[in-house]
Amino acid sequence: MAGFGSYLKKHTEALVKDVGIEPACGLTGKSKATLGRYYSDNPEHADRFMPIDAVVALEKSASFPHVTSALAELQGISLSHDDRRPNAERPGGVNSDVIALSQRFAMLMSEYQQSIEDGVITVNEAKRLLKETSMLQQVLIDMKLHLEEESG
Template identity: 75%
Template sequence: MAIVGRYLKKHTEALVKDVGIEAACALTGKSKATLGRYYSDYDEHAERFMPVDAVAALEEAATFPHVTAALAELKGISLEFTETRSNDRSTGGVNSDVIALSQRFGMLMAEYHQSIADGVISATEAKRLLKETLALQKVLIDMKLHLEDEGA
């Protein structure tokens, strides 16, 4: 399977797990088995990817647009969130963002330190690092939006 295919399948899996498998089934009208095939890395499922309408339905319910972000990253594009999320832009401002950024970065470094202690980053450790990286990315996006609001 091509590297791009594996990358998209990993982000598809993250999307389904973000929403929850039962909720993902209800939102897409697909079975657990079908959803599993969309992110399976077995050769028999190498060419099987989640349809765009299913991705859109899941990303509407997810905390982060995993597949859309992956596609953007593959093309060298950065995304900008305009919808108010749990980190409401109307509260806090840049000072709160700097504090949150420091905290999230500290958590990422702690996770990295723990993961690299034995000299190898396992698949589970990589997933935890990815989760922390995505949380840090969300804080950076909020900070960017606050700075744009102040500059307007």
């Protein structure tokens, strides 16, 4: 677990910051100091992790399941998160998916070009690249669903 600790703590911090520290305190019933200890990289807090019930409470309010996706990655599991949750049937089909795929890939490449210009990808640039990658993945999932529908 030693190698995974800092990875999980980084994603725990992202989760708390996604929700906001004050709302996170309210949702979990934990103090700011306690939440901070869950993602602290101080050696004295190395073995302290957020309880799973607190993770669930926060991920319900977060824009992304940060800790759950980190746990899945550590186990070699792929998750699909779709925060769009449409009420109506998805329009279009494979043809519109191919167009969307090429557009998303172009946006990802554009973000990458901007990020790598100075030879260093900053944290904010990495976050934008991650968001574009996730959006590209969602288009692929939509395409897969359309192909499954069309194949019967």
